[in-house]
């Protein structure tokens with residue numbers, strides 16, 4: 001579809017946001033290998049490196065059994081498969097088969113990096129526009145540019161009882177493909193202008209839940225008075241311009257990958273620190289300035305110990321009340337402190353049997369990044385509190401049994417879905433909330449036993465669902481995440 005493949009022309013606000021991102025990118029921790037900091041080529045290189053390490057399937061008999069006719073191309077020699085998208089070879093490891101069997105899904109036909117890029121194409125986090133709400137007519141800030149052919153409602157209208165997604169319900173037509181009909185449904189059912197749920201005075205936030213007084217935040221959860229920040233999970237308070245924090249961040253500014261910090265500024269990889277400025281990789285420290293790799297220290301400047309009084313005197317001399325002095329200090333931090341610090345090859349803590357980077361309190365998980373409390377998962381990026389999942393991006397908070405999804409929270413057994421909070425037993429759903437047992441639905445709230453937004457009794461639902469899956473297996477659609485062409489965004493508006 002032409003609108004999703006062409007490059008978008010940004011309006012003033014979007015352009016401003018884009019410029020800011022470009023400006024900010026070099027200032028955050030490269031070592032964290034956060035995907036949004038990479039160019040497409042860098043990301044591909046990183047993943048190819050990981051693929052090179054991927055072990056070959058140890059059990060060719062088991063893998064051969066899984067290749068049912070019509071599901072996936074024949075395995076290449078030695079149990080490796082050819083990606084149906086980029087044609088490179090990839091392996092499915094023995095332990096992956098248990099997962100696919102448990103969910104009763106076919107084997108993937110695309111390699112892990114192509115699957116990830118396909119999910120990235122569905123996340124426009126912060127390229128914002130204005131367009132009128134299609135229900136109340138008021139101007140709304142939204143991730144959908146005015147030329148997009150969707151109905152877009154502002155959050156109060158979208159969450160209201162003034163409309164219901166079931167009114168758009170329709171029969172499934174077995175003479176046509178699933179995705180073609182799904183796209184028609186997407187074009188009819190209203191979309192929420194920004195996904196802001198259960199929040200107070202936080203309407204200019206996206207992918208956010210349970211917040212109060214937040215502004216221009218993305219992926220904020222349980223936060224209060226947090227501005228211009230991203231991926232702050234739990235107890236973010238009175239902070240600004242921060243990226244990726246769990247376990248609390250308060251009265252802090254310009255902190256990246258900092259956990260349990262209070263009154264810190266320009267910090268990276270700080271844990272349980274208080275009043276630390278321009279510091280990198282410090283733990284249990286307080287009142288430190290331009291320091292790196294310190295543990296349980298107080299009153300240090302450039303890693304040199306001072307008395308409390310000397311420290312206070314020195315800090316006065318730095319002149320933190322001057323913008324120009326602060327700009328100089330920031331240059332010193334970047335030019336002197338960051339290059340001489342020691343860096344671990346990967347930040348993995350309190351975790352067993354994991355691979356990836358920025359992994360905390362996790363076990364049995366591989367190829368995971370920005371993960372906390374992640375268990376038995378693979379190919380997961382940004383996954384706080386998930387269990388038994390594979391191929392998912394930006395999801396978590398008591399989420400279990402998930403495959404090929406993007407943007408889920410509080411979900412159980414959800415497959416091939418996008419932007420769905422608080423659900424169980426969903427497949428191929430887009431923007432559904434507080435629901436269970438949905439298949440191929442868009443924008444359903446508090447629904448059950450719906451297919452293409454039409455309500456059925458339980459028995460009819462299960463029979464029809466099985467018939468559609470059989471149809472999709474024949475068309476080769478079942479087992480694949482939504483195609484990039486169905487994404488509501490231009491590719492350059494997305495994380496891709």
Ligand SMILES: [Zn+2]
Pocket residue numbers: 083084085086087088110111112113114115
């Ligand atoms: Zn591929």
Ligand SMILES: [Zn+2]
Pocket residue numbers: 133134135136137138153154155156157158
């Ligand atoms: Zn409205």
